[in-house]
């Protein structure tokens with residue numbers, strides 16, 4: 001009896017540990033997926049800024065709008081503290097030490113993506129300036145909260 | 150004794166200019182890497198210049214004057230060991246000593262790897278080396294890791310280099326650092342056979358132009374990344 005209880009307890013703890021682990025892994029994968037999607041919409045605007053593809057204000061307006069919709073999801077998907085996990089991630093534990101600041105950085109990205117949408121009505125110069133500001137908001141969060149490779 | 154020594158040309162002008170240009174490129178790459186987003190384009194230009202300088206040095210190691218050539222200073226392991234074991238402070242080396250010779254090519258290779266790895270990496274936001282799009286993300290991340298680690302190694306190597314040449318200059322009074330400026334070392338009167346008699350400036354200029362053109366071609370031939378449109 002005691003023996004089988006012990007075995008049961010052991011199995012249960014393994015199961016719950018691996019369940020927690022799976023949840024963590026899923027969350028981390030979802031985050032990374034989200035940021036890949038962000039980059040996917042961001043990409044063509046990079047190409048335009050570098051002159052690799054023709055400037056297209058309508059496309060920038062559309063893609064910047066998507067980035068503005070996606071950026072608030074960063075705050076959602078990072079809410080769970082995964083710093084104890086050893087699943088491969090570049091997210092720093094500092095995120096959860098100062099989640100307010102992290103969220104503020106995501107909010108800045110949302111704001112600047114919206115500002116980029118607005119700037120597309122004002123010509124190329126204003127658009128690219130707003131795009132530069134958006135890019136440095138990504139950079140600002142990465143500098144503080146993303147591990148260097 | 151003193152009157153027996155006279156200054157003789159050891160480092161040709163192209164090699165000296167190359168050395169200080171490399172210092173400028175590395176310092177520039179470092180500062181611009183730390184300075185953030187707006188400086189990344191400048192970082193690339195310093196990096197391309199460093200790459201061109203590396204190519205130049207490899208060519209100059211075959212086509213330069215005597216003490217710039219690899220055959221004159223890459224010593225056999227035996228010589229290096231003997232040099233390390235020597236008891237009496239030997240006569241100052243004319244060109245590189247056996248350790249200095251090997252460290253010179255090691256630094257050149259390290260800088261070459263550093264700049265080459267840069268060609269493939271990206272900050273995942275805006276800036277990407279010209280060949281970032283030809284490798285997959287995990288390869289690019291792996292190379293970016295090396296771009297960071299190698300630089301730490303280069304910093305360490307350069308620190309060691311500066312300590313070593315300072316020791317030879319102020320400890321052993323061999324005038325090594327001065328020689329990297331004016332090219333001359335004090336050598337016994339009789340030993341003219343190893344002195345360098347010309348700078349080969351025109352040849353160096355030509356080689357530098359070729360090296361720069363190679364790097365520029367490499368950059369311009371890079372494929373345009375494919376972007377997704379929805």
Ligand code: HEM
Pocket residue numbers: 148149175178179182183192193195196197199200260263264265266267268269270271272273276277278279293296297300
């Ligand atoms: C010998 C020349 C070079 C040196 C010493 C050098 C040094 C560095 C250093 C120290 C960093 C790290 C900055 C940080 O930790 O935030 C860096 C980042 C970077 N370098 Fe270089 N670099 C060189 C050449 C190049 C070249 C030729 C390219 C591309 C054309 C390049 C592209 C990059 C990029 C894209 C980053 C940002 C990577 C990231 O954000 O993860 N570098 N470089």
Ligand code: HEM
Pocket residue numbers: 168171172173175176206217244245246249250252253254256257307310311314325326327328329
């Ligand atoms: C970014 C920093 C530096 C780098 C990458 C560097 C690299 C090199 C390399 C590659 C050589 C070998 C020359 C050759 O190819 O034949 C060399 C030689 C030399 N460097 Fe530097 N150097 C740096 C900074 C300095 C500084 C700050 C000094 C002076 C304080 C200095 C003094 C010398 C001297 C005296 C030699 C000749 C050594 C000998 O006689 O064997 N270097 N350096």
